[in-house]
Amino acid sequence: MLQIPSNIDSIPVVNQYLDENITDGTLKDGPRAISYLRNAIVHPTKKKRSKISEASEEVKFVVGNIGLNYIALSILKIIGYNDVYLNHISWEVEHVPWV
Numbered sequence: 001m002l003q004i005p006s007n008i009d010s011i012p013v014v015n016q017y018l019d020e021n022i023t024d025g026t027l028k029d030g031p032r033a034i035s036y037l038r039n040a041i042v043h044p045t046k047k048k049r050s051k052i053s054e055a056s057e058e059v060k061f062v063v064g065n066i067g068l069n070y071i072a073l074s075i076l077k078i079i080g081y082n083d084v085y086l087n088h089i090s091w092e093v094e095h096v097p098w099v
Contacts, residue, residue, distance in 0.1 A: 002077045003098040004070060006030045011089065014066070017059045021051060030066045037063055065089050073097070 006029040008014050018028040040051040069088040076096055084093050
């Protein structure tokens with residue numbers, strides 16, 4: 001609805017983590033990466049807690065930045081912003097995806 005891309009193919013560290021942990025054919029994209037780690041925190045079981053401990057600090061940092069990027073883009077889309085922004089994943093200034 002907001003035209004925010006969810007593809008994370010350009011983020012190998014997160015793709016590798018998801019490939020190692022999600023083997024049921026579930027779509028592996030940004031929202032899934034966020035919900036995977038979030039669910040392990042919010043619904044803790046011994047198995048789910050291990051998902052957090054198995055994730056490197058880099059994976060946790062990058063998934064957090066994916067979430068920040070989605071929040072920033074959502075707000076920018078809602079207010080009708082159509083110029084450049086700082087991408088929290090690549091740390092580059094680029095045009096919003098819907099322009």
